Amino acid sequence: MKRKKIAILPRINNCGGDLQKKWFIYFSYRDPRNDKMKRFKIYEGLHRIKDFTKRTEAAEKLNADYIFKLKNGWSPFLDDEKSIYEDQLQYNNIARIFGKMRSDNRTIRYYATQLLNKKAAGEKNEKETISTYRSSLRVFNCWLEKEGIAENDISTFDNQIILQFFDFLINSEKLSKQTIRRYRQLLNGMFEIAKKEKAINENPVYDIPDCNRINDHSPRPISEFDIMTFKEIIMKEDPQLWMAICFEYYCFLRPGKELRFLKIKDIDFARGIIDVDAIRAKTNMERFPTIPVVFLRELREVYQLHKQPQNFYVFGTEGKPGLKHLGKNNLRFRFREFREKLNMPESYKFYSWKHTGNGRASDAGIPISEIQIQNGHTSIKTTEIYLRHKIGQVSKEIRNNFPPI
16 A cells, blocks of 8 residues: 555754754645645744743644644644554554544544634634634534544534534433523534535534423522621621622623723713613623613712722722622632622622612612613513513512411
8 A cells, every 4th residue: 555644743843953043943844725835934922032942842843742632643733633544554553543534634634623613603603602602513523533534524523423412411411491492403514515525415403303491591680688697797897799789780781801801981970871882882882771770879988999090990800899800700710709708699699789780670660661761672572571571570469468378
C-alpha cells in the first residue's frame, strides 16, 4: 500500500539564534479540502522572551506540545484527524481510531462547527445562546464517542442512529419536551448543512418520538411570608445585593445585561426613570421603566447613588458603585447562599424578585397596560401570558379567608 503522509511533524526555527527575530515552530498538514500539504507557523509569543536559554526551552516545549497534539488526533483544519500516516503497517490503529465506515474528513464535529458558525453570525444569537447550542452538540458527539462512531463520515448516520440518541435523551437523561425540541432543531439544522453540501442525500432527523415531560426549573415568585425574612437578613448582611433585588422588584430589570451593566448616568433621579438602552434590553428595544417613589427615596437617601460619578456601574466589584461591573453569576450565587442559609425552596431564584414584583403590582390593581410598559413587553398579550405563566391566578378570598381545620 502506497504511503500517504497526513502530517510532517513540527520543527523549531530559531533564526540562527538571533533574539531580535521572531522564532517559531513549523509543521505541514494535509488539507482535506484539496489533498495538498499546507505549512503552518506557530509563534506563541516566543519573541517576547529575551533570554536565549529560556526562549530555547519555551520553543522546545511548544514543539513537543504540538507533536503530542498531532500524534493524539489534533488537526489544524477540522480537529478530527486521528493519525500521522495512513499505511498498511498502521491499518489496525487507523481502524480503531477512524472506524471502519469512515470515508473522509466529514465528521459530525466538522458540520457541528459549521452550524455554530452560522448561528454565531445571526444577529439575534447572543454568546449565552451559542454556548447552549455548543453544549448540546457536545452531548451528541460524546454519545457518538461512547458508541464508537464519532469518527465516522456523516454519510454513515441514518435515522436509526438518530432515534437511538433521542431514546437516550428521553429515557436515560429524562430531558424535557422543550429540550428535546431544541436538540431536534439543532441536529436537523446540522444535517441540512451536510445535505446542502451534498455530503448526504437524506436528512436522518425525522420520526422523533414525542416527549411530554415538563421539567420546570424556572424561578417562582417569593411567597408573601418569606419576603420579610429575606429582607431582614439580606439588608443587614449584603446591602448591595438587596439594592439589586429592589431594582428587579420595583423596576423589573432583568439580572443579565439590564442590571449588571446599569450605570449611574442611566438613572434620572429627577424624573424617576431608568434608561435601558436597546443594547442591554432583552427585547432589543430601548425602554424607560419608572422608579416607584418609595424606592427612589432609598436610592437617594440610603444608597446616595446620585452623588456617585456618572460613569460608574451601579453594581461595582467592591460592594459599591465602581468602574468595573460584577461578573455574570455573582449576584445569583450570593442570593443562593442566603436561600440555602434560610432553608428556603430551591424554586426561589434571584430572578424570582422580578416575578414577585409583577405579581404584587397586579394584585395591587395596577393596570396591565402599565405593567406591560414597565416590563418592556411588546404587547399586552405578552404581559398576560407572562403573568399567567410566571405568577398564576391566585384567589385572594381562598388564600386569606379559608377557614382553618
